[in-house]
Amino acid sequence: MSKNRDGWGKDDEIIRASDDLLTSLSKDPSIMQSIYDVLPNQEKLQEARDRHRSLFHQVVDGAHDKEPELEAARNDHIAKMSLVTGMATLTGKHDPSIPQKLGLVHQNAGKRGSAAGLSVPGNFRMMYEGRSIIARGSAVKGARSYEIWVCEGDPLAEASWRHHATSGKINKIEITGLTPGRLYYFRIRAVGARDAGPWSTFISMMAI
Known part of the structure; x- marks a missing residue:
């Protein structure tokens, strides 16, 4: 049996995995509600932002005993932002206007070049192959290598990104x-x- 278009193993493996998931959900319908409850709405995101901001200013003003609370509030704020932006990015596969309205997609990014004349790698995509994640793209004229950076927090914060892999080829980079x-x-x-x-x-994907 051949691989599906996304390269995620064999079709029968996907169907069996889905069967197991549906069986678990059928045994305990509250699981889905628990998942929904974790997703922040605008009110929860606002509360996380306000708490983070308040504690930040308290620590800046000298309340250093609040630093552990600030760290917890910061992590909670980032987690909620990441959930919202991650879901918006995934939703963009069905409605591209959603991530665009949130400023998560820079439509002209692929047309810009650097001072050295390098362009953005075209057709950048991530896909599953078995339990591995593979990055692919189109070669760039003048490129000697390609860097993959990864982010686990807020993708809109530059400090959240870190180098993950360098490859001389772009047709298949295993992550x-x-x-x-x-x-x-x-x-x-x-x-x-x-x-x-x-x-x-950037592209979002869950490791399996």
């Missing part, structure tokens, strides 16, 4: 070392002899 069940964001850029090109738009 390893991820935690199953965790949502990640990925982006790629070409690297030339003297400079690196601009980043692609």
